[in-house]
Amino acid sequence: MLNVKAYAAPSATEPLVPLTIERRDVGPKDVLIAIRYAGVCHSDIHTVRGEWGPITYPQVVGHEIVGEVAEIGSEVTGHAVGDRVGVGCMVNSCRECEQCRAGNEHYCLSGNTQTYASPDRDGTITQGGYSTHVVVDEDFVLRMPEALPYDAAAPLLCAGITTYSPLARWNAGPGSKVAVVGMGGLGHLGVKIAVAMGAEVTVLSRSESKKEDALAFGAVRHVATGEEGALEGLRGSFDLIINTVSAPLDMDAYLATLRPEGALVNVGAPPEPLPVSVFSLIMGGRSFAGSNIGSIRETQEMLDFCAEHGIAPETELISAAGVNEAYERVLNSDVRYRFVIDTATL
Ligand SMILES: [Zn+2]
Numbered sequence: 001m002l003n004v005k006a007y008a009a010p011s012a013t014e015p016l017v018p019l020t021i022e023r024r025d026v027g028p029k030d031v032l033i034a035i036r037y038a039g040v041c042h043s044d045i046h047t048v049r050g051e052w053g054p055i056t057y058p059q060v061v062g063h064e065i066v067g068e069v070a071e072i073g074s075e076v077t078g079h080a081v082g083d084r085v086g087v088g089c090m091v092n093s094c095r096e097c098e099q100c101r102a103g104n105e106h107y108c109l110s111g112n113t114q115t116y117a118s119p120d121r122d123g124t125i126t127q128g129g130y131s132t133h134v135v136v137d138e139d140f141v142l143r144m145p146e147a148l149p150y151d152a153a154a155p156l157l158c159a160g161i162t163t164y165s166p167l168a169r170w171n172a173g174p175g176s177k178v179a180v181v182g183m184g185g186l187g188h189l190g191v192k193i194a195v196a197m198g199a200e201v202t203v204l205s206r207s208e209s210k211k212e213d214a215l216a217f218g219a220v221r222h223v224a225t226g227e228e229g230a231l232e233g234l235r236g237s238f239d240l241i242i243n244t245v246s247a248p249l250d251m252d253a254y255l256a257t258l259r260p261e262g263a264l265v266n267v268g269a270p271p272e273p274l275p276v277s278v279f280s281l282i283m284g285g286r287s288f289a290g291s292n293i294g295s296i297r298e299t300q301e302m303l304d305f306c307a308e309h310g311i312a313p314e315t316e317l318i319s320a321a322g323v324n325e326a327y328e329r330v331l332n333s334d335v336r337y338r339f340v341i342d343t344a345t346l
């Protein structure tokens, strides 16, 4: 066992505190990563506060992890000591089901092993990236291209792949019109990636406050949806809508902005069910869909794509001690656009 420093939630209601945790010994297929940076995802907050179900405490979260390989197991072939690597939302899967065999381990039929708060193969509960080190099976470790900024790339591993995957699957590209609903951690990357794919991008966000940023990221248009009747003028406009908002919206009003056979794909997840009129789907043959992160192969493809196109998340670097304040600011949408913890401060 390795004793390593971390920042952990002692309970659902207390702030995160420094804690020493154990990492497993490096097995034959394992990689020991010296973590340099860890992104702060809204899911981290939901999880530690028990909002997505009860968890075991203390719990370390963080699933946007970037660092260097510090040690490899005897059978590791894909990574070498010193390599710059990343870990996203999952660290293992069953490897045997139809989805795993097809390379869709994110849709593993028995559920993939999440990077934190998930039962690991050895029966322990996985502990995430707000830590100095982590041990991960090499098949779930990504190569971080040198062209990506070391301190800012971490959010690609959750927010980046979450938006890249549906954009790729629904063929965003030259000639397609894409709308991104909500421009936070996920949305701002969705805009940058869709623009790089060649799509014409519109940002639909509540107020005018992020308009300048939206246009700077390459969107051709920004519509403030908080204004009465804002969506009316957009009827039949888009081939694809990526909805990153995790609060309930008037789905029928958004579906009406799709062209015939267009798709509205949800990546934000409000806890309560959303009403949708089936007529909104039937008229125009529209699809109402969802998407969850991406496979390891696709995550590597996304990282390489971002490196090639000079795409990096907009981040604010914080110390570990600043994470509790950062949580409050995330909840107030007061971050442009992702906090990243410098783990040297742990
Ligand atoms: Zn996340």
Ligand SMILES: [Zn+2]
Pocket (backbone or CB within 6 Å): 093, 094, 095, 096, 097, 098, 099, 100, 101, 105, 107, 108, 109, 110, 111
């Ligand atoms: Zn599986």
